[in-house]
Ligand SMILES: *[C@@H]1O[C@H](CO)[C@@H](O)[C@H](O)[C@H]1NC(C)=O
């Protein structure tokens with residue numbers, strides 16, 4: 001991919017044109033895992049696996065998690081939460097259930113408005129997700145991609161203070177691609193790569209009595225039935 005200036009939309013259509021995924025491997029589910037793949041040819045030798053790693057949370061305090069990728073732990077089961085109108089307006093959220101009793105834990109992030117080159121950490125904290133961090137709904141019915149307005153998601157090989165300096169994580173952040181995209185490859189810190197996150201179908205379990213979470217507004221979405229092959 002020579003073009004530097006690649007839109008999120010173009011990235012999505014390149015991915016859906018992948019010869020490794022045929023239509024019959026696309027399912028529909030309310031529950032899904034979010035699986036990362038390195039986007040835009042950002043080949044770097046990071047010490048943590050990114051391709052095929054699952055999105056989840058690294059606990060950093062009561063009800064607080066940094067969004068991280070992990071290839072072995074299976075990640076978190078997510079669902080897209082919102083009314084039909086919110087889905088149509090791309091204002092739905094991505095949520096999950098955590099804690100005891102089960103509470104909503106939403107995907108949350110913002111943008112560094114002062115400096116588009118500064119990555120902004122994505123969290124999976126107790127509470128609702130940020131409206132607009134949601135899945136695209138490609139017209140051809142293929143699985144969408146996690147998007148956040150003008151941002152691109154990146155995964156960074158780094159330690160998390162809570163766990164000490166020696167353990168490395170793949171910490172998920174975002175960059176304001178609308179302002180930094182022209183120079184995005186050079187704006188991405190050396191320890192980070194751009195990632196695409198796509199849904200892998202999984203069952204959304206029923207909530208036990210006493211849960212504070214609700215699946216009333218969980219939407220069925222197209223999702224991959226098998227892990228995407230190499231692209
Ligand atoms: C990654 O490591 C391999 C093997 O050591 C090396 O051939 C390759 O050039 C490295 N790639 C980058 C982008 O540093």
Ligand SMILES: *[C@@H]1O[C@H](CO)[C@@H](O)[C@H](O)[C@H]1NC(C)=O
Pocket residue numbers: 081082083086093095104106127128129217
């Ligand atoms: C899910 O969406 C509904 C409808 O907008 C909203 O009332 C509810 O608070 C949302 N729940 C979460 C956890 O975001």
Ligand SMILES: *[C@@H]1O[C@H](CO)[C@@H](O)[C@H](O)[C@H]1NC(C)=O
Pocket residue numbers: 048049068069070071072073168169170
């Ligand atoms: C992935 O999860 C396993 C099991 O919890 C843990 O041992 C490992 O350090 C994690 N890897 C990364 C890159 O966070």
